[in-house]
Amino acid sequence: MTELRAFSNLIGGELAPASGGGTLDSVDPATGEAWATIPRSTAPDAEAAVAAARAAFPKWSGLPAAARAHYLGKVAAVFAENAAELAELETRDNGRILSETAKRDLPGMTYLWNQAAAQCTAATEGRSVDFGPRSLGVTRREPYGVTLGIIPWNSPISTLSAKAAYALAAGNTAIIKPAEQATASSLRLGELLAGVLPPGVLNIVSGLGEEVGDPLVRHRGVNKISLTGSVDTAKIITRASADSLKPLALELGGKSPNIVFADADLDKAATGVTTQAIFTANAGQICYGGSRVLIQRPVYDEMLERMKAIAAGIRLGDPMSAETTMGPIVSREQFERVTSYLEIGAKEGAELAFGGRFGAEAVGEGPFSAGYWVEPTLFATSDNALRICQEEIFGPVAVVLPFDTEEEALAIANDSSYGLAAGVWTSSLGTAQRMFRALEAGTVWVNTFRKVMFPLEGYKDSGYGHDSVLAYTREKSGLFEI
Numbered sequence: 001m002t003e004l005r006a007f008s009n010l011i012g013g014e015l016a017p018a019s020g021g022g023t024l025d026s027v028d029p030a031t032g033e034a035w036a037t038i039p040r041s042t043a044p045d046a047e048a049a050v051a052a053a054r055a056a057f058p059k060w061s062g063l064p065a066a067a068r069a070h071y072l073g074k075v076a077a078v079f080a081e082n083a084a085e086l087a088e089l090e091t092r093d094n095g096r097i098l099s100e101t102a103k104r105d106l107p108g109m110t111y112l113w114n115q116a117a118a119q120c121t122a123a124t125e126g127r128s129v130d131f132g133p134r135s136l137g138v139t140r141r142e143p144y145g146v147t148l149g150i151i152p153w154n155s156p157i158s159t160l161s162a163k164a165a166y167a168l169a170a171g172n173t174a175i176i177k178p179a180e181q182a183t184a185s186s187l188r189l190g191e192l193l194a195g196v197l198p199p200g201v202l203n204i205v206s207g208l209g210e211e212v213g214d215p216l217v218r219h220r221g222v223n224k225i226s227l228t229g230s231v232d233t234a235k236i237i238t239r240a241s242a243d244s245l246k247p248l249a250l251e252l253g254g255k256s257p258n259i260v261f262a263d264a265d266l267d268k269a270a271t272g273v274t275t276q277a278i279f280t281a282n283a284g285q286i287c288y289g290g291s292r293v294l295i296q297r298p299v300y301d302e303m304l305e306r307m308k309a310i311a312a313g314i315r316l317g318d319p320m321s322a323e324t325t326m327g328p329i330v331s332r333e334q335f336e337r338v339t340s341y342l343e344i345g346a347k348e349g350a351e352l353a354f355g356g357r358f359g360a361e362a363v364g365e366g367p368f369s370a371g372y373w374v375e376p377t378l379f380a381t382s383d384n385a386l387r388i389c390q391e392e393i394f395g396p397v398a399v400v401l402p403f404d405t406e407e408e409a410l411a412i413a414n415d416s417s418y419g420l421a422a423g424v425w426t427s428s429l430g431t432a433q434r435m436f437r438a439l440e441a442g443t444v445w446v447n448t449f450r451k452v453m454f455p456l457e458g459y460k461d462s463g464y465g466h467d468s469v470l471a472y473t474r475e476k477s478g479l480f481e482i
Helices: 043-062 065-094 098-118 156-169 184-193 209-218 231-244 266-276 297-312 332-347 406-414 429-438
Strands: 009-011 014-016 023-028 033-039 128-132 135-143 146-150 173-177 202-204 224-228 248-251 257-260 292-296 351-354 377-380 397-403 421-425 443-446 473-481
Touching (some): 009 043, 023 065, 043 173, 065 184, 098 156, 146 156, 146 209, 156 202, 173 209, 224 231, 257 266, 257 406, 266 421, 332 397, 429 443
Parallel strands (some): 146 173, 173 202, 224 248, 257 421, 292 397, 377 397, 421 443
Antiparallel strands (some): 135 473
């Protein structure tokens, strides 16, 4: 039996196991087999991480902006030098195909940390207001103190970077709690950064939410929390943090509409709504995935056939292979959730237009037959009230709905408890502008999808707040009588 690779927490600049000695297995979702262990941290580890972050805060926040920028630039260099290894770790840990982690995510993190470094000065800039010959009003931006970033399993490194880089640029210290389903790449990053950042400036602690996440959320030494995760998790965190009234930033789920008008470039739209938005994009495990595809009736049949043809060409298999275009579901728990919706859709009367197979039937017999596989699946219905239209599935399952008019498309699109993102496909600038204004979504892409988010902020159950340098500061005002 192959020995499992062991990862450690990063607390106070030191690599350490969980204080109680517990570990959790990290499972390769492509094979269903454990390949590594991570610390099963508990309340004492949370206490140690907060203590380390608080001890580091005065010196870190007191550094000149140029000095903090220098450290963040060194982190960017670590990403540039170790991108290939981190990409492979993330692919093995959560199943996202290597072409996505290596070509999309990791190169972008070098840019993100350098961008954050460039904004260190802006994070502390204030304003002055002249109130008369003897009165001067001033403001300054100050860091919160210790920030807690709770990150998901679908894009660990990119969400860790967004929360840590901007928090550190603003002068905060940071604690990161990764999702237990995919933690290895975050902990490996901690190993690489142990000697790069001053001790305690960045701490990474793994484990179960109820065992280490909850003590971190409740700790009065934590001054701000940023979560990327589910609505249910956000409600738990909101309740748990209420006693200390911590400010929250919540980037949550979605059921994003992708609206295709009859005048759209159908080749571009078909590719966009299948590969960019839902299937090959992390096997549909993305919060802003365009899993409701609204198609205007004159092109409905043609568009659906184009989507089916693209879906038929998607190749499941080894996530490390360049020939693979879609990976597995991240865990057995998520696999069972996604496959349950295949049954729900059938019971609700939706037409199974494509796919529906899972497990070995989807990927074939061989080394990956025990993995968590669901093939690209399309349901067709005219009833947006179905559970498969309203509930976030978080897998490679999309629902196709017809519409006649722009007004009907808007009504269907906005008939959702979520409002994270939306896509519009049209050759009409007027249509695009009207849809952009009227859609209840934090990000609207026109004739593209999932290209750049600036920022990604939601409506309704998709959350509020976002990660940016200024979002990790608060404004203090003063009035000087001379």
